[in-house]
Amino acid sequence: MDWTQTLFWFFFAMTIGSAVFVVTVRNLVHAAFWLMITLFCVAALYVFLKADFLAATQVVVYVGGILVLVLFGVMMTSGKLDLNLKLERGQMISSGIISIALLAILFLIVRRTNWQTAETQFDSEGTTSSIGEAIMGEFLLPFEVVSIVLLIALIGAVLITRKEVKKEDAA
Amino acid sequence: MNSVDSLQYFIPELIVVGTALVTIIYDLLPDSKDNNSIAYIALGGIALTLIAIFATGAPTESLFDGMIRIDGFSIYFKVIALVATAVTIVFSIQSRELDPNTKGEYYSILIAVNLGMFMMASSTNLLMAYLSLETVSISSYILAGFLTHNQRSSEASFKYIIYGAVASGTMLFGLSLMFGLTGTASISEIGAKLAGLIEDPDSRLAVMVAVVFVLTGLGYKIAAVPFHMWSPDVYEGAPIPVTAFLSVASKAAGFALFIRIFYLGFGQIANLSTTNWTLLLSIISALTMTFGNLAALPQENVKRLLAYSSIAHSGYLLMGAVLLNDTGIKAILFYLTIYLFMNLGAFFVVILVANQVGSEMISGYRNLVSRAPLLAISMAIFLFSLVGLPPLAGFAGKWILFTAALQKHLYWLVVVAALNSAVSLYYYVRIVKAMFFETAEDQTPLTFSFGNRLLLLAFVIPTVLLFILWEPSYEVISAVIKDFTPADVGKLAATVSQQP
Numbered sequence: 098m099d100w101t102q103t104l105f106w107f108f109f110a111m112t113i114g115s116a117v118f119v120v121t122v123r124n125l126v127h128a129a130f131w132l133m134i135t136l137f138c139v140a141a142l143y144v145f146l147k148a149d150f151l152a153a154t155q156v157v158v159y160v161g162g163i164l165v166l167v168l169f170g171v172m173m174t175s176g177k178l179d180l181n182l183k184l185e186r187g188q189m190i191s192s193g194i195i196s197i198a199l200l201a202i203l204f205l206i207v208r209r210t211n212w213q214t215a216e217t218q219f220d221s222e223g224t225t226s227s228i229g230e231a232i233m234g235e236f237l238l239p240f241e242v243v244s245i246v247l248l249i250a251l252i253g254a255v256l257i258t259r260k261e262v263k264k265e266d267a268a
Numbered sequence: 269m270n271s272v273d274s275l276q277y278f279i280p281e282l283i284v285v286g287t288a289l290v291t292i293i294y295d296l297l298p299d300s301k302d303n304n305s306i307a308y309i310a311l312g313g314i315a316l317t318l319i320a321i322f323a324t325g326a327p328t329e330s331l332f333d334g335m336i337r338i339d340g341f342s343i344y345f346k347v348i349a350l351v352a353t354a355v356t357i358v359f360s361i362q363s364r365e366l367d368p369n370t371k372g373e374y375y376s377i378l379i380a381v382n383l384g385m386f387m388m389a390s391s392t393n394l395l396m397a398y399l400s401l402e403t404v405s406i407s408s409y410i411l412a413g414f415l416t417h418n419q420r421s422s423e424a425s426f427k428y429i430i431y432g433a434v435a436s437g438t439m440l441f442g443l444s445l446m447f448g449l450t451g452t453a454s455i456s457e458i459g460a461k462l463a464g465l466i467e468d469p470d471s472r473l474a475v476m477v478a479v480v481f482v483l484t485g486l487g488y489k490i491a492a493v494p495f496h497m498w499s500p501d502v503y504e505g506a507p508i509p510v511t512a513f514l515s516v517a518s519k520a521a522g523f524a525l526f527i528r529i530f531y532l533g534f535g536q537i538a539n540l541s542t543t544n545w546t547l548l549l550s551i552i553s554a555l556t557m558t559f560g561n562l563a564a565l566p567q568e569n570v571k572r573l574l575a576y577s578s579i580a581h582s583g584y585l586l587m588g589a590v591l592l593n594d595t596g597i598k599a600i601l602f603y604l605t606i607y608l609f610m611n612l613g614a615f616f617v618v619i620l621v622a623n624q625v626g627s628e629m630i631s632g633y634r635n636l637v638s639r640a641p642l643l644a645i646s647m648a649i650f651l652f653s654l655v656g657l658p659p660l661a662g663f664a665g666k667w668i669l670f671t672a673a674l675q676k677h678l679y680w681l682v683v684v685a686a687l688n689s690a691v692s693l694y695y696y697v698r699i700v701k702a703m704f705f706e707t708a709e710d711q712t713p714l715t716f717s718f719g720n721r722l723l724l725l726a727f728v729i730p731t732v733l734l735f736i737l738w739e740p741s742y743e744v745i746s747a748v749i750k751d752f753t754p755a756d757v758g759k760l761a762a763t764v765s766q767q768p
Contacts, residue, residue, distance in 0.1 A: 202477060210448075210473070210474040213448060213449065215451075235333045236335075238271065238274075238332040238336065238396065239395050242383070242387065245285060246403050246406060249403070249410070250406050252376065253373075253409070256373050256416070
């Protein structure tokens with residue numbers, strides 16, 4: 098087993114292990130920090146897939162942006178939110194059975210199916226420029242539609258979070 | 269066709285986006301909130317879009333490097349979406365639930381949903397299909413929770429988001445499996461490749477799981493059992509105009525995408541596969557209509573009753589989707605058109621009654637016939653049409669759906685559907701009984717503006733007329749979906765089915 102292989106399995110174990118902690122720890126802040134490790138390790142797995150741009154984006158957007166937002170959300174709502182995150186025994190059993198069955202099926206699929214595979218050649222230039230060309234060419238319309246979706250989400254977020262303005266205050 | 273050349277056929281969508289932006293900017297002007305001018309701008313935008321759609325015509329082109337396709341089918345759904353949105357805007361002007369301070373955002377999002385629905389109707393690529401679904405979903409979450417001071421509305425929005433996130437995550441997983449199996453995101457290419465893949469015993473399980481996962485996302489959008497859990501709470505908590513919108517427009521768009529993906533993408537496997545997809549979809553259809561009708565039976569709140577009944581109607585519509593053939597699609601389009609008028613009409617009456625009587629309960633409808641005869645008679649027409657009684661359009665719609673199912677020998681499904689219609693008669697008639705035969709303490713006549721009467725008639729007339737003009741309208745639909753199947757897919761299906 099060479100170094101690349103060892104590293105890959107290390108990150109693989111870290112991803113799964115930290116993800117288990119995300120859903121099992123009681124404290125939301127702890128869960129958020131475990132999530133950070135998961136997201137980092139996923140970025141590392143992207144590197145093994147030679148998706149350099151995706152890995153960098155993962156770190157910048159998820160670890161740097163979304164996770165910080167999650168932490169802010171947890172901090173600002175802590176104390177106000179009295180969440181009972183405990184599951185009932187019946188729910189635990191039924192969801193456990195479904196999850197394990199789904200895992201087994203997915204495992205079987207991954208092993209058996211003849212997946213379409215792409216030739217991966219290591220390119221010293223990386224994937225960034227070809228992704229850029231694809232976004233501005235073949236995938237222009239989805240790219241533009243995403244911007245509209247984000248705009249809608251932005252308007253919605255402002256709308257939901259803003260305080261009720263009384264008529265007198267507005268005037 | 270590349271992106272630059274595609275733009276000339278993309279004008280309706282551009283106008284939609286433009287209108288959404290204009291409404292949100294206009295909202296910033298002083299005094300813009302004092303009257304309904306924002307709503308009229310939104311209506312103007314819709315009118316312009318409609319004009320642009322008909323001016324562009326139906327050239328049947330694949331646009332933006334195969335991302336979307338403009339054809340009769342997509343135009344049909346675009347028109348349905350626009351009409352439903354226009355009606356929703358008129359409802360919203362009437363509604364007293366909405367906060368005047370957030371008008372700009374409300375209309376802007378309502379217009380922007382149309383972009384999502386346009387894309388849902390015309391996507392021919394999985395990436396685009398998923399994005400369009402998400403556009404509609406995210407906007408709907410916001411619209412459902414628009415009454416931020418109202419706990420029910422917030423709860424509706426919250427439930428909608430949780431269920432929506434799970435459903436769309438599952439669907440995305442299914443789409444990724446599909447991409448991994450076929451190496452393409454183009455729906456018709458997937459259809460062609462799946463036909464070959466299904467022969468391979470190693471891939472069969474993966475195809476099955478992928479289709480089921482995709483079905484989860486689509487089933488959620490059209491509120492099919494067992495993915496319906498969100499809909500009663502959302503329909504009840506959301507403002508009435510939004511409920512009307514979600515139960516008609518967003519459902520129609522869901523069916524458009526369902527047909528596109530299942531008919532063009534997965535249609536081939538239905539004919540070949542050892543898994544009985546027809547049976548699976550039939551069971552979902554039967555469960556959906558049965559659940560919707562049984563749950564509607566004990567409802568006292570008319571809005572909630574209509575919400576459950578709209579689940580039942582998804583079940584009837586799914587009968588057409590089960591068939592995966594042209595007759596089924598035509599039946600769906602025809603029924604959706606009728607459903608648009610009768611369901612929106614019923615919701616309009618609910619809004620008018622809620623404004624005047626201040627109640628959404630059946631008890632509020634007592635003796636409506638002497639208080640507001642036109643309203644009571646119109647409501648009775650809508651309800652009987654929803655049951656599917658002749659001589660109303662609902663009967664024609666159901667008749668076409670049932671005969672289409674009979675052609676495919678789905679006798680048990682038709683029997684279940686007929687029994688369900690009988691059950692639905694009971695709860696619809698409860699409202700009619702309250703309106704015509706029960707006495708109320710309050711006898712003051714209700715007054716409605718001329719515009720409202722006119723609008724009410726605009727729903728009643730098609731509900732009656734589509735029964736009389738059943739054949740010509742069916743012909744129109746046949747002409748509309750003439751170019752639905754791309755030539756290459758049709759050819760492929762023919763060659764595959766000839767093989768032993």
